[in-house]
Amino acid sequence: MKExxxxxxxxxxxxxxxxxxxxxxxxxxxxxxxxxLSSNAAMLLTKILKKNPKAIAQEIIVxxxxxxxxxxxxxxxxxxxxxxxFTSEFTSKIIKEILDKKENFGKSDKYLxxxxxxxxxxxxxxxxxxxGHGRNAVVGDTVANLLEWIGYxxxxxxxxxxxGRQMRVLGDSVKLRYLETLGEKITFPEDYYQGxxxxxxxxxxxxxxxxxxxxxxxxxxFKDTAEQEIFFDIKKSLKNxxxxxxxxxxxxxxYEEGKIEELLKIFKEKNLSYExxxxxxxxxxxxxxxxxxxxxxxxxxxxxxxxxxxxHAVKLDRGYDLLIDLFGSDHNATYPDxxxxxxxxxxxxxxxxxxxxQFVTIMDGGExxxxxxxxxxxxxxxxxNEEVGKDVVRYFFNMRNVNSHMIFDLAVAKxxxxxxxxxxxxxxHARISSILRRVQEEQLEVTINHLDLLTHEDEQALLxxxxxxxxxxxxxxxxxxxxxxCTYLYDLASSYHRFNRSCRILGTERNLAETRLAxxxxxxxxxxxxxxxxxxxxxxxx
RNA sequence: GCGCCCGUAGCUCAAUCGGAUAGAGCAUCAGCCUUCUAAGCUGAGGGUUAGUGGUUCGAGUCCACUCGGGCGUACCA
Numbered sequence: 001m002k003e004x005x006x007x008x009x010x011x012x013x014x015x016x017x018x019x020x021x022x023x024x025x026x027x028x029x030x031x032x033x034x035x036x037l038s039s040n041a042a043m044l045l046t047k048i049l050k051k052n053p054k055a056i057a058q059e060i061i062v063x064x065x066x067x068x069x070x071x072x073x074x075x076x077x078x079x080x081x082x083x084x085x086f087t088s089e090f091t092s093k094i095i096k097e098i099l100d101k102k103e104n105f106g107k108s109d110k111y112l113x114x115x116x117x118x119x120x121x122x123x124x125x126x127x128x129x130x131x132g133h134g135r136n137a138v139v140g141d142t143v144a145n146l147l148e149w150i151g152y153x154x155x156x157x158x159x160x161x162x163x164g165r166q167m168r169v170l171g172d173s174v175k176l177r178y179l180e181t182l183g184e185k186i187t188f189p190e191d192y193y194q195g196x197x198x199x200x201x202x203x204x205x206x207x208x209x210x211x212x213x214x215x216x217x218x219x220x221x222f223k224d225t226a227e228q229e230i231f232f233d234i235k236k237s238l239k240n241x242x243x244x245x246x247x248x249x250x251x252x253x254x255y256e257e258g259k260i261e262e263l264l265k266i267f268k269e270k271n272l273s274y275e276x277x278x279x280x281x282x283x284x285x286x287x288x289x290x291x292x293x294x295x296x297x298x299x300x301x302x303x304x305x306x307x308x309x310x311x312h313a314v315k316l317d318r319g320y321d322l323l324i325d326l327f328g329s330d331h332n333a334t335y336p337d338x339x340x341x342x343x344x345x346x347x348x349x350x351x352x353x354x355x356x357x358q359f360v361t362i363m364d365g366g367e368x369x370x371x372x373x374x375x376x377x378x379x380x381x382x383x384x385n386e387e388v389g390k391d392v393v394r395y396f397f398n399m400r401n402v403n404s405h406m407i408f409d410l411a412v413a414k415x416x417x418x419x420x421x422x423x424x425x426x427x428x429h430a431r432i433s434s435i436l437r438r439v440q441e442e443q444l445e446v447t448i449n450h451l452d453l454l455t456h457e458d459e460q461a462l463l464x465x466x467x468x469x470x471x472x473x474x475x476x477x478x479x480x481x482x483x484x485x486c487t488y489l490y491d492l493a494s495s496y497h498r499f500n501r502s503c504r505i506l507g508t509e510r511n512l513a514e515t516r517l518a519x520x521x522x523x524x525x526x527x528x529x530x531x532x533x534x535x536x537x538x539x540x541x542x
Numbered sequence: 543g544c545g546c547c548c549g550u551a552g553c554u555c556a557a558u559c560g561g562a563u564a565g566a567g568c569a570u571c572a573g574c575c576u577u578c579u580a581a582g583c584u585g586a587g588g589g590u591u592a593g594u595g596g597u598u599c600g601a602g603u604c605c606a607c608u609c610g611g612g613c614g615u616a617c618c619a
Binding site: 356 | 544545546547548549553554555556557558559560561562563564565566567568574577578579581582583584599600611612613614615616617618619
């Protein structure tokens with residue numbers, strides 16, 4: 001729809017050259033009375049032309065060479081909006097396009113040939129993934145799907161660190177539980193990992209090795225076994241959500257390949273670092289940040305900033321056009337330093353987009369559940385997945401803007417009631433599947449030879465929603481906002497349910513029945529395509 | 543103190559680059575199944591968009607300040 005108007009406005013530039021000076025855009029009006037698409041061009045031109053917006057709107061309409069078979073009516077409304085009404089002949093053509101393209105309908109080639117990398121989850125292997133990680137995992141994977149739909153070749157990546165203090169504590173925790181299994185009296189420190197999975201790993205070691213490991217270093221077999229077991233479980237949890245990372249990048253690689261040393265050298269050569277109090281500092285205050293920060297501690301160990309900068313440099317070296325980082329709001333202070341560092345050594349940091357999601361508050365009934373891996377009072381993503389299923393988990397985390405704090409009420413999620421809108425979408429799909437099964441008995445066939453019969457207001461409304469799918473996908477993808485797609489799909493399902501009520505198929509005159517069947521089938525395809533982007537299944541029956 | 547995010551109906555959330563009468567679901571109330579799945583549809587009530595000022599044709603959206611909440615503010619990651 002929009003393409004048609006863009007080209008019409010382009011032609012009109014010969015008559016009203018000032019149109020070139022303003023951004024031409026078309027909005028879908030909130031109210032159906034305001035037409036199918038609306039332009040605010042006349043209001044934007046008031047300052048340039050110094051005329052009444054309504055008069056300008058009239059001039060624009062006159063200079064547009066509109067095809068009567070596409071646009072049935074234009075009007076000037078409100079303070080100077082130009083509203084366009086499309087013919088039903090034009091809107092109903094979308095059915096043909098959907099039926100032709102099927103599972104590819106909605107895909108765009110706008111970014112064909114571009115490569116993107118989405119880094120998400122990236123939890124260190126110290127414990128099972130919690131509900132808190134769920135939002136990151138689901139949104140990251142969906143954003144990756146969205147980018148694929150608009151043409152990107154996407155790689156999903158998981159960055160982890162299996163060294164450092166956290167991992168030492170993990171090894172110590174397992175060793176202590178192991179000694180406990182051997183019957184030794186231990187006191188288990190409060191800041192060790194409290195979860196039962198630690199005991200299970202210790203028990204496994206005991207079964208396999210008996211008491212032979214009594215004098216082993218916690219950082220050897222204890223830590224290594226824990227890491228392996230935990231990583232195995234994390235990957236399994238992700239797989240159960242339909243998430244598969246292509247690359248697991250170990251931070252240690254950066255040291256082994258000398259990237260850290262290299263980076264330190266560059267900072268030094270560019271006079272961006274200096275020594276103070278036995279540590280090496282990065283001159284972030286000269287790079288637009290508020291203060292200098294330590295990049296190598298006086299113990300010789302780097303802080304996270306150094307490997308993070310090196311890691312992003314390595315990724316950019318791989319030639320991506322777009323890098324997405326996804327993390328929780330507890331990291332919001334870290335990325336500006338990393339960006340500044342990258343830019344200082346000559347990388348195009350505008351290729352890196354950081355998506356920060358706000359925290360998830362877990363409620364059970366009226367109670368807030370505090371989350372901490374250390375204290376083990378968390379709810380794992382596996383537990384949630386078992387309770388409500390992958391479809392609900394994925395839809396729930398996708399349906400909200402990542403900038404919003406989100407309340408996840410377990411009591412509601414477990415209910416599987418109407419409060420889970422995913423059923424509303426799936427139900428629309430299942431209803432259409434059911435019709436397609438039924439019409440086989442009646443020997444009705446999908447046909448698009450009588451599209452002019454779709455004159456009912458609910459048919460027209462549904463057609464217009466179908467028209468918007470491709471643009472909604474593009475919009476969601478470019479803004480990295482999967483919740484917009486959820487909102488759209490909900491509208492689509494709503495339009496379908498209304499159509500389903502008022503426009504019956506069985507028992508209707510044959511040509512109309514078969515044309516409506518085509519509309520229903522097209523809707524089913526779009527719902528299924530949309531749900532597939534979200535990673536939610538489209539059931540044939542419920 | 544400073545930085546980032548947030549504050550919209552009783553609850554959970556939408557609202558395209560600043561656009562027209564701020565929309566959905568849940569909950570409440572009133573209707574709709576001999577007809578393709580009622581996990582559905584129709585209708586009603588419910589709002590000073592936290593507050594005060596400003597910018598302009600036009601502000602939930604932008605700016606300033608105030609109040610309230612979350613997360614940071616490490617030689618942790």
